[in-house]
Structure formats: structure tokens, C-alpha cells
Amino acid sequence: MGKIISCCGTFCSDCEYYPHDCAGCQNLKGKVFWLPYIDANICPIFDCCINKNHYQHCGLCKKLPCDKLHINDPTKSAEENAEMLKMQIEQLKKLSK
DSSP: OOOOBOTTSOBGGGSTTTTTTOOOHHHHTTOOTTHHHHTOSSOHHHIIIIIITOOSSGGGOTTOSOGGGGOOOTTSOHHHHHHHHHHHHHHHHHHTO
């Protein structure tokens, strides 16, 4: 089975919560388990990318990288979050080619 990637460039299938605690952004339509951490009802990245702009992923957006991609995981260090953001942007650039 291939890797499952979200619209923000995160590999859902590599996440420790996938698939038991989280089925991935696409399957959940942006209503992922971590939304209480940011006090939201839908992932702002998913909402912007998929619902509002109708892109397959953020790599198709001219504003990449935008402020929405800077949502930090409160369970990770600043360094881990920065590395994750770097990986997401690299992946999105690859997808957009």
C-alpha cells in the first residue's frame, strides 16, 4: 500500500495515530482528532485548501508557504515542528511539479 498524504504535505500513513486514532485528513474531511488543541472544528489548512480553493494540495497554491502551515503540534518541540514544516514544504513542492 502506498503512502497516504494530506493536503498539507504530511504523510498521514507515517503518523503514530494512523489509522486507529485518525483515519487521515481526506477521510475525515479535515475533522481530525487534534482540533481541540487549536480550538477549531475543522483543520484550517484543509478548509482553505480543499473546501475554499478546491486544490488537491497546498503545493498548488501561489501563497505557499502561508501562515496556515505554521500550526505547531503542542506535543513536539520547536525544532521538531520546524523540521516537520520543512518536510511538508519540500513534499508540496514535489507534488506541484
